[in-house]
Amino acid sequence: MGGAVIFGAVGYPPQASAQDEPLARFTHQSLRWKPCADRDLDGAGAQCAEVTVPLDYDHPDGRTLTVAISRIPADPARRRGILLSNPGGPGGQGLKMMVGIRAGLSEEVRDRYDLIGMDPRGIGRSDRVTCALPLPTMIFSAGFDLLGYARDTALAGALAASCVAPDPERARRITTRNTARDMDVIRSAFGEPDLNYFGTSYGTYLGAVYTQMFPEHSGRMVFDSAIDPRRYGPGMFADMGPVNEAALDDWAGWAARHDGEYHFGATAFEVRAFVERLIRQAAAHPLVGAGYLVDEHTLPPMLLTLLPNPRLNPDLARVVRMIADGLDGLPFDMDRLKSRITAAAPLDTPAMAAILCGDKAAPRDPAWYYRNVEAARASQPVFGAMANNITACAFWPDPVEAPTEVGNAVPALILQADRDTRTAYPEGVALHRDLTGSRLITLADTRIHGTFRVGLSACVIDAVNTYLAEGILPATDTTCTSDPNYAPG
Template identity: 70%
Template sequence: MVGRVRLVVAGVLAVAALVWGAPGATAEAEPWFYRQRVEWTACGDRALDDAGAQCAGIVVPLDYSRPDGRTLTVGISRLPATDPDRREGILLSNPGGPGGPGLRMWLNLGASLSPEVRSRYDLIGMDPRGIGRSDRVNCAVPLPTMLFSAGFDVFGYARDTTLAAALAGSCLAPDPEKVRYITTRNTARDIDVIRGALGEPRLNYLGVSYGTYLGAVYTQLFPERSGRIVLDSNVDPDRYWLGMFQDMGPANEAGLDDWADWAARHDADYHFGTTGPQVRAFVEDVIRRAASHPIASDGYLVDEHTVPMMLLALLLNPRLNPDLAEVVRMVADGVSGLPLDMERLKSKISAAVPLETSGMAAVMCDDRAAPHDPAWYYANIDRARPTQPVFGAFANNITACAFWPDPLEPPTDVHNDVPVLMLQATRDTRTAYAEGLALHRRLPASRLITLADTRIHGTFRVGLSPCVNDHVNAYLSTGTLPTADTTCQPDPSYFPD
């Protein structure tokens, strides 16, 4: 009888370790999904297969408090270490979003890794639960995004409120049990299952944007299993997700001014104005004209609700300055009555923001409760308009989360001493620099690499800053953090003239 009680207690502790991230799960007591056999096959994706990647499905519980209940299958990819004799483990990644599929992430980002790092790690890509190949959530309302600008008046705001409510209902209705468990905490648990199923004692991880929040949550739930962790373009856990959007308002107004100065220097090409203020005035006029002359085609809408989002999509990297100029010219001509190539316009935007609306809605709304009163959002929009004429109505707008049930778990309180290498650009338009500083304070054993005077989201890139890349590769190679926070400069040749 005593032996049976001990077995029961061991099983309860193992499940508790999975649900709450507490230490104590031993190899003998680990649940079945940690011990599953991983079968690698061809990915059935030309880009991955041509790169020599393999893919697999990892079975995880839908609800970790019911480990023998319903399951999901999480799709992962692997690019093997280039020198098996020197292999040290896995390096798993997340591209952000939430809503970003990640199976292909290393096809581009891997070029920033040094040959030394590539020799040591299997690079693991992942579609988080509810996204891509990982039992994708499908909302019945086919919106290209869940994020809109509220427009200029209460009537436009009422339209967005109606759309947000319809999107929420269409996401929840098809499979309410499944959609409620598409959360960051559960994705962090999935990542730990992947680690265990692949036979690794520790997880090495590189996350970008929302992927920094996911990585921070992992370090909080599984500190003893956290290996070398790199977080690029960071989210303040206190401001995820509502405050994060509000922070994007001022950051993108500044980004628009920066782009406007560039466009003014190229007035001979674009004819928006010869000074930054003239270019900004041109853009604001285009938005007003889009409100009067909206264009709809193939389920895509160009109006005062969507044009600010097109600008936001392309302000994340100065290398996209010419693309943004082309989009502004296309929209300006279209609202003036000239032909508009809608497919080309869509391709410019979707290439910059490859997110899945359904997955984004599920993760954000299941992670953190949102205010339910539409008047709360509209009051914030009105307060923001004077200083944020283009982006304030987006940054404070209502979303589907206002019509979502409250989360099943509380948000994760991130405070731990896991060593982490953090990267942050001072003029990031998606995750404001202050957010990176806030997470840095919550992770006192972390080191922060600041990329100075740079409007960019995602600093670990080929050619952007050898200084940043050297710090990342040195840490991944040795496991040793810099002795102090430091500041890097970008390579001027990375940006357009």
């Protein structure tokens, strides 16, 4: 219909007065659908709308935000509700998430649900939060000495100040609990009694918080690559150290089998030694250009970005080769390097900082982090100084409300790879324990973050589609295997 505004034919509950329901003007708002002005979304037949939500739910008559959502409509004759999604991060833009996810969904599931993407508050098209200090990430490695750690500490403090100072009220309310409230406003605006949900990575924490806050409206919940709510924050990052060391070893074995192409070494031991030397070279002679820096603080996070999927093995090898050539004085294209890294981890640093730091208070003492960094170095020579490093959260104002303690019997399907590099396997097991009505599907012997992928495991795909279509969880916890042809040889 070109650029014309499309009004959704959605039934809404009877209007309530503000005295009866303080959030009535939000929960009963009409959604105005229009083209998304995005090639992928428009090509998928999606429409977009903006949902108005309170900045502060304790003061619904105060400032507001807009949350951008997309909808790939269900078959009207078979529709049973909405399936909302979140891609993780925190800081991930989710407006286009369902364009990719629907490839793994059965025709029956696609027919039954409006597939809803969302840029959560403070992200992307949803009144994006900004910081005056334009850092590409809030996660750095502490480097090799106290001087390098002091630099990271100063940078973390500066980032926090640059994010909070311009608008403290707004910055401090870009939180998971408020996003969960926004999700319930979206549910109400659609006139739905239940919210069905597909969340990945951080999206599992968001979904778990929703089940705790709104158990009566929690429908069919799928949590892929889950976070332990108790470890959310510094503990979650610390858990990433050992699993990424193991992932680097796995990649090193692959790279050794391709030594004729990349020339890192003929054994996994030699490849790992090459990478560790590279980090020390970058410390002595950093690469700088196009507003980007490659040194001992930034190189470990770059490696981590490309470890969550074995199909990225060649991409990681190319990045390592590019950096090695640059350090050896050969022609080096920083823009090309940036594009490879950011394509693999398209997160919004200001939103990530606001959400993580606004959700849960972090330790304030810089010495606490440095002790943990030093303790991790021997067993985690590449990632220990990153996984335990100080962040902006050490300098963020205290959260406006306490973090959510998750523990309920809402049914949920939890998917977890046993060699996940971002959310360690024990974290998914812990969430399963907290959600007593859940079932856990383990993807065995697989280095992957995000298990719901076409071609990865038919067992996982079938379990998700059965649950979403029929509401049937597996009778017991289940172990799945991956397709042996998924990863490169």
